[in-house]
Amino acid sequence: MRLADLKQVSYSVDGSAKVAGCHPNSVRRAIRNGSLPSYRFGQRKAYLVIESDLFAWVAERMSRSPAPSEPTPERVTLKELVRGRHKVNPGPSPEARKWEYRG
Numbered sequence: 001m002r003l004a005d006l007k008q009v010s011y012s013v014d015g016s017a018k019v020a021g022c023h024p025n026s027v028r029r030a031i032r033n034g035s036l037p038s039y040r041f042g043q044r045k046a047y048l049v050i051e052s053d054l055f056a057w058v059a060e061r062m063s064r065s066p067a068p069s070e071p072t073p074e075r076v077t078l079k080e081l082v083r084g085r086h087k088v089n090p091g092p093s094p095e096a097r098k099w100e101y102r103g
Contacts (some may be wrong), residue, residue, distance in 0.1 A: 009051040010039075016049045020058045030057060 013031075017024040030036035031047055036057045038047045 010048045011051065011054060013047050013049070016054050019054060020061075035060075 011019060013024050013027050016027045016036075020027065027036065027049070028047075031038045031049075036049060037053045038049045040046070041048055
């Protein structure tokens with residue numbers, strides 16, 4: 001650890017998650033895969049994340065394109081359903097239902 005890093009504001013994993021607005025496991029995952037630099041300290045080997053690194057990681061996460069979302073279902077009136085103008089999704093096939101978990 002560099003002496004200059006000690007003079008900067010730093011956060012624990014939980015504090016980093018609060019600042020980033022995500023779950024602490026997301027911060028831990030980013031630390032493990034190397035996308036968020038951190039330091040380990042103490043007997044319990046807790047992680048310490050420098051503020052500038054955290055802000056850079058958050059900015060990088062926000063700049064990524066959003067994941068493709070589910071298409072919005074089209075609106076169907078009851079009259080269209082009754083008159084047969086619109087087919088209702090029949091649901092999973094009988095083969096797929098056979099493997100469904102029914103706990």
